[in-house]
Amino acid sequence: MTNALLKKLGHFGELDRSEVELLDSLTNDVRCVAPKKDIVSEGMRPTHLHVILHGWAARYRMLPNGTRQITAFLIPGDFCDLHASILKLDHNVAALSACKVACIASDEFDRLTATHPRLTRSMLRCTLQNEAILREWIVNIGRRTSYERIAHLLCELRCRLSAVGLVLYDRFDFPVTQTDLADAAGLTAVHVNRVIRRLRTNDLIRLAGNVVTLKDVAALEKVAGFDPRYLFDSFCP
Amino acid sequence: MTNALLKKLGHFGELDRSEVELLDSLTNDVRCVAPKKDIVSEGMRPTHLHVILHGWAARYRMLPNGTRQITAFLIPGDFCDLHASILKLDHNVAALSACKVACIASDEFDRLTATHPRLTRSMLRCTLQNEAILREWIVNIGRRTSYERIAHLLCELRCRLSAVGLVLYDRFDFPVTQTDLADAAGLTAVHVNRVIRRLRTNDLIRLAGNVVTLKDVAALEKVAGFDPRYLFDSFCP
DNA sequence: CGTTGAATTGAAAGTGATCAAGGCGTGTGG
DNA sequence: CCACACGCCTTGATCACTTTCAATTCAACG
Numbered sequence: 461m462t463n464a465l466l467k468k469l470g471h472f473g474e475l476d477r478s479e480v481e482l483l484d485s486l487t488n489d490v491r492c493v494a495p496k497k498d499i500v501s502e503g504m505r506p507t508h509l510h511v512i513l514h515g516w517a518a519r520y521r522m523l524p525n526g527t528r529q530i531t532a533f534l535i536p537g538d539f540c541d542l543h544a545s546i547l548k549l550d551h552n553v554a555a556l557s558a559c560k561v562a563c564i565a566s567d568e569f570d571r572l573t574a575t576h577p578r579l580t581r582s583m584l585r586c587t588l589q590n591e592a593i594l595r596e597w598i599v600n601i602g603r604r605t606s607y608e609r610i611a612h613l614l615c616e617l618r619c620r621l622s623a624v625g626l627v628l629y630d631r632f633d634f635p636v637t638q639t640d641l642a643d644a645a646g647l648t649a650v651h652v653n654r655v656i657r658r659l660r661t662n663d664l665i666r667l668a669g670n671v672v673t674l675k676d677v678a679a680l681e682k683v684a685g686f687d688p689r690y691l692f693d694s695f696c697p
Numbered sequence: 698m699t700n701a702l703l704k705k706l707g708h709f710g711e712l713d714r715s716e717v718e719l720l721d722s723l724t725n726d727v728r729c730v731a732p733k734k735d736i737v738s739e740g741m742r743p744t745h746l747h748v749i750l751h752g753w754a755a756r757y758r759m760l761p762n763g764t765r766q767i768t769a770f771l772i773p774g775d776f777c778d779l780h781a782s783i784l785k786l787d788h789n790v791a792a793l794s795a796c797k798v799a800c801i802a803s804d805e806f807d808r809l810t811a812t813h814p815r816l817t818r819s820m821l822r823c824t825l826q827n828e829a830i831l832r833e834w835i836v837n838i839g840r841r842t843s844y845e846r847i848a849h850l851l852c853e854l855r856c857r858l859s860a861v862g863l864v865l866y867d868r869f870d871f872p873v874t875q876t877d878l879a880d881a882a883g884l885t886a887v888h889v890n891r892v893i894r895r896l897r898t899n900d901l902i903r904l905a906g907n908v909v910t911l912k913d914v915a916a917l918e919k920v921a922g923f924d925p926r927y928l929f930d931s932f933c934p
Numbered sequence: 935c936g937t938t939g940a941a942t943t944g945a946a947a948g949t950g951a952t953c954a955a956g957g958c959g960t961g962t963g964g
Numbered sequence: 965c966c967a968c969a970c971g972c973c974t975t976g977a978t979c980a981c982t983t984t985c986a987a988t989t990c991a992a993c994g
Binding site: 525527546589599601643 | 756758760761762764765766768769779780783784785787788821822824825826827828829831832834835836838839840841880882883922924926927929
């Protein structure tokens with residue numbers, strides 16, 4: 461089980477041997493992307509789909525006034541552009557850390573969805589969870605204070621990361637700058653800095669280098685008003 | 698073409714006669730819902746899917762602290778709970794005006810998706826557009842000022858409503874209270890009131906009773922930074 | 935050892951929230 | 965038919981959270 465995509469799809473439905481092998485062969489073509497480089501950008505022709513196998517990325521949108529809004533953090537197992545076949549690309553995806561990205565030819569992927577209904581259903585479920593996550597982000601940005609907001613983001617990421625085996629003792633890699641966090645939470649970097657300090661002094665997190673430790677998950681979830689119902693059961697450790 | 702669902706799905710792909718008849722028969726069981734009543738709520742058993750045929754509704758989430766966040770406005774042709782079959786319901790849908798809602802038995806719907814790939818594809822595309830709309834809401838709440846935010850909401854609704862034939866001369870029914878608008882935009886009702894006044898005095902909109910007129914769409918879109926790429930082409934009049 | 939990007943801190947300004955009160959329209963019941 | 969209540973809209977005054985602007989520190993790296 462070396463493949464994050466397999467690990468994640470496994471949560472959304474059983475996979476048999478042949479399906480595992482198929483997905484493995486599809487994710488053969490791996491590209492490395494350096495931090496800050498775009499994996500998917502508005503100008504690209506959508507001949508390939510991209511799946512994060514290793515590292516973190518962010519889906520973001522630039523506004524005319526120069527500000528940026530991140531609409532998703534992408535972690536191993538996540539699709540970058542499942543929608544690209546159908547919609548015009550209205551945003552970019554950039555690597556936050558060094559990434560390994562699987563490139564899947566769109567037509568091969570189409571063939572897969574036509575012939576493997578169980579896999580397709582798993583991916584549909586995955587899409588529905590993504591939608592739920594987007595809704596939760598709206599709630600987060602719209603109605604929670606900056607303090608609750610950052611806490612919530614961390615709680616969510618812990619669940620999603622643990623689903624692909626990237627959390628150990630509530631501790632995980634976190635290659636996200638305070639500027640990135642700000643652009644995800646609808647805040648400024650300066651303010652995020654103060655919020656993080658507050659989380660730190662309240663002994664809720666430890667954040668240094670590119671690693672974060674949630675020192676008291678229960679307390680953090682309480683602060684965040686975190687209700688994991690919007691995630692699949694198996695995402696909640 | 699009496700059915701809003703048909704009208705909308707038609708934008709996402711051709712429908713032949715038999716498909717139209719099938720959808721018509723599926724949407725036979727119509728329920729009326731009074732304003733402020735929930736159409737879908739957290740407690741419900743998901744035996745049926747619901748589609749708005751007439752009227753407006755809002756998908757919302759209540760927070761522990763008593764605040765509310767609306768994550769979507771639902772208009773004729775929109776599904777209320779396409780995700781319910783798979784995910785736990787973590788939010789409610791309430792009627793904003795008097796609504797006519799089609800109830801479709803989940804198992805009948807499953808049969809449809811199994812046997813009518815073209816219809817299924819149209820609905821998939823519809824889902825992907827919904828996702829794009831959610832992303833745009835995140836951008837809206839996260840990075841636009843209150844003034845731009847309300848303007849953007851109006852621009853989006855104009856496009857979506859015109860796709861189901863509910864806009865005439867940039868004028869449409871708008872059964873949304875200022876409190877609802879506030880809960881959708883992540884603002885307070887008091888502040889929304891002042892924003893609307895500003896939009897009014899700047900001659901961008903006329904809003905009275907339950908009807909809104911966009912008096913200068915081009916100017917409004919410029920204020921909002923509205924970039925319609927996130928919607929299907931045929932949604933942009 | 936200088937450069938660069940990120941984190942940190944302080945002070946001032948501003949946007950939007952909060953609190954409070956009044957107005958307006960409509961439906962209801964006496 | 966009028967009085968009243970209720971929901972919604974409107975306006976004013978004050979408050980506070982977050983932004984903005986500006987500088988400084990820190991760490992990694994060539």
